Amino acid sequence: MRIIVSLIAGCVFGLGLTLSDMVDPERVLGFLDIAGGAWDPTLAFVMGGAMLPMIAAWIAASRLGRPALAASFPGRPASGIDLKLTGGAALFGAGWGLVGFCPGPALAATTLGGWPVWVFVAAMLAGMGLFSVLPARQTPLTSASRA
Amino acid sequence: MNFVLNDALWGLAGGLLIGLSAALLLLANGRIAGISGIVGALVSLKPGPLPAENIAFIAGLVAMPALYSMLAGAPDIGVTGNVGALIAGGLMVGLGTRLGGGCTSGHGVCGMSRLSPRSIAATLTFMAVAALVVTAVRTYLGL
Numbered sequence: 001m002r003i004i005v006s007l008i009a010g011c012v013f014g015l016g017l018t019l020s021d022m023v024d025p026e027r028v029l030g031f032l033d034i035a036g037g038a039w040d041p042t043l044a045f046v047m048g049g050a051m052l053p054m055i056a057a058w059i060a061a062s063r064l065g066r067p068a069l070a071a072s073f074p075g076r077p078a079s080g081i082d083l084k085l086t087g088g089a090a091l092f093g094a095g096w097g098l099v100g101f102c103p104g105p106a107l108a109a110t111t112l113g114g115w116p117v118w119v120f121v122a123a124m125l126a127g128m129g130l131f132s133v134l135p136a137r138q139t140p141l142t143s144a145s146r147a
Numbered sequence: 148m149n150f151v152l153n154d155a156l157w158g159l160a161g162g163l164l165i166g167l168s169a170a171l172l173l174l175a176n177g178r179i180a181g182i183s184g185i186v187g188a189l190v191s192l193k194p195g196p197l198p199a200e201n202i203a204f205i206a207g208l209v210a211m212p213a214l215y216s217m218l219a220g221a222p223d224i225g226v227t228g229n230v231g232a233l234i235a236g237g238l239m240v241g242l243g244t245r246l247g248g249g250c251t252s253g254h255g256v257c258g259m260s261r262l263s264p265r266s267i268a269a270t271l272t273f274m275a276v277a278a279l280v281v282t283a284v285r286t287y288l289g290l
Contacts, residue, residue: 005175006200010207012168013180013252018212018222020161021154026225030149032274032281038149042158047255049162050169054260057170067177074179077248081268088247089254092183093273095239097280098232102251103244104182106237107205109224111213116226120237125190127241128183132191 002069014108020046023109025100032097169257176200181253182208183244247273 021027021042030040061073079085096102101109101120109117169180178200185201216222227233244250247269249258254273258266 002176003199003203005171006178007203007207009168009172009176009180010204011211012164012171012207013204014208014211015215016161016164016166016168017208018161018215019164020158021222022158022161023212023222024224025227027154029281032277033285034278035282036285040149040154042154045155045158046162046165047251049159050166050252050256051162051260053163053166053170054173054256057173058261061173064174067173068175070175070177073173073177076263077265079265081265085247085265085269086272088243088245089269089272090243090276091239092243092247092250093276094280095236095241095243096273097277098239098284099227099236101226101236102182102240103186104208104250104252106240107182107186107208108212109226110209112216112221113224113226116228116233119230119233120226120240123234123237124241125186125237127238127243128187128190128245129241130238131187131242131245132193 005069013104016050017105017108020049022046022105023112025105027100028102028105029097029100032100165252166256169252172204173257179253179257181249181257183250184248184253187245243273 017023027040027042030036030038031043033039061067064073066072092102099120101117101124103124106117106121106124110121172178172180185204188198188201189205212222240250244253247254249255249266249269251270251273254263254266254269259270
């Protein structure tokens with residue numbers, strides 16, 4: 001049942017990315033280009049729209065005690081705001097600013113944008129694979145996250 | 148500013164769908180809709196079973212836009228043809244999101260809506276750096 005829920009969630013997520021035009025790097029770069037003179041606020045509307053159901057969901061989660069199909073809700077991460085978090089975020093941001101793709105939109109655009117998307121996705125998967133073989137302490141950041 | 152009401156409204160609508168998807172994943176499966184984590188769990192070079200739920204989510208994520216294209220026409224998207232940028236950008240996004248423990252969906256949508264200090268810090272960081280990079284590339288390198 002959880003697999004079916006994941007499939008449905010993925011479909012709705014992919015539809016949301018498409019309708020909001022987040023699959024278009026030009027749209028995203030237009031938001032990030034704050035100094036360019038033609039600032040495009042669309043991404044802010046997307047982020048704002050996405051946060052509304054999630055705020056409600058977290059409030060509901062705190063009252064429900066456990067999810068419908070699983071044993072528990074996600075706990076808080078063990079680590080705080082450390083160099084791994086901020087350094088990783090900075091690295092991600094740099095890559096995002098170079099092309100205008102982050103993981104979700106890149107995958108959603110696989111069938112939409114031709115070979116450039118495939119090159120980006122392949123490189124992204126390689127970067128993730130590289131992370132998996134870096135020597136690191138086992139923390140919630142390094143363990144696999146399930147959908 | 149390049150504000151087009153139609154684009155903003157579609158952005159809001161799409162965003163609501165993204166949020167509903169994440170809410171479903173949380174309340175039903177108890178999982179965070181963080182795409183970097185969902186994908187990252189599948190591309191680990193360490194041996195282990197592949198979580199079926201992650202595969203199902205990614206399948207829907209990839210297939211739905213294709214279905215949409217067949218029904219409503221393919222959206223016109225602009226991706227750079229600069230192979231160096233694509234490879235460098237992809238590597239940085241892949242490694243960075245895993246190191247940082249999330250991306251725009253994990254930290255931005257799911258973490259910030261929970262008022263997670265880590266997610267707020269991460270989101271502010273990747274937004275600021277991304278904006279800096281775009282400014283540098285467009286304004287100073289003229290690309």
